[in-house]
Amino acid sequence: MRKVRLGRTNLEVTRWALGGIPLSTMMGGRDEETIHKVFTAALDYGINLVDTSRVYMDSETMIGQVLKTRRSDCIIATKSHSRTYDEVMADLEDSLKELQTDKIDIYQVHELLAHEAPIVMGKGGALEAYKKARDQGMIDFIGLTSHHVDLAIELMKTGEFDTVMIPFNIIEREPEKELLALARSLDIGTLMMKPLAGGAIRNIAMAFRFFNGYPVDVILNGVASLDEFYANVREAENTEPLSEQELKDFEKEVAPLGQDFCRRCSYCLPCPNDILVPVFIHVIWQKMQGRRYEELSELDRRMGRNMLMWWQGCVECGQCEQKCPYDLPTIKRKNDLLALFSVEDAG
């Protein structure tokens, strides 16, 4: 796998790097042995960057268990979702412990929202902790992650961030307007998340070749099995950009997806009533939308009926909707599903 320079960090990183959400038993739904195997295979293949977060449940723990004997093989990027100095310092201590290391290479502000920026950047805010940690040698570089391109651009211009992580793929194209060129001009390293839009884009070969037409450094991709790892990494080795015609064809292919779909990022979790919102609501809704009960297969009907009790457990507190960076209407979709499966013969 070819390596690239990650902006002013000067780190030489593999163009394809491992996303940490599926490296969690709780978020990825895989057992420890599988996670260790996938991560070890990636390191053996030469992949040298893994990205995780304090909020990806036990992802840091899984990564630490492998890296305790292979720390020099891998650059660690992790994140804190905390916004104040004290909270970030506490998070950092936990991350270092779980990752079984004494230094984090890239420590990132996780999923910043516009109203939080003044807190993070102000006195007693998170940024002070990041800088202190850098001065004390606990981290090397400071990164920013957000789903909001305008906000990311504004913060990149402050000069405080060495890297930026943002969703970018054939469907989510906003970064190509200004952010990518700005990052190059400021020498900020770029890490692209959701290259497959959370699994919605099925044409992996085209999805990875798409990036060859843009000035991006790292493509972050979470994989949950060895088969998935080898399939994806093989396609990511292809350095040929899409031709104009291929890009048009690819755009046509993904057009039915629109923008209104779940990327399975799990930011909406946890639900106070333990509903697995991404899978139980959004992914099922995507599968069922626009269909009438009579049109569903027996398998779909059975799946829907089995999930009725979960959907009924939703008290419509709205927490998941507030946390979803894509503003997906969980409550409406839950009610649509309840209506679809609450027909007479659904019991």
Ligand code: SF4
């Ligand atoms: S509902 Fe929103 S926050 Fe939850 S997984 Fe889907 S895209 Fe992510």
Ligand code: SF4
């Ligand atoms: S609205 Fe329903 S699904 Fe969403 S967090 Fe609240 S109880 Fe859970």
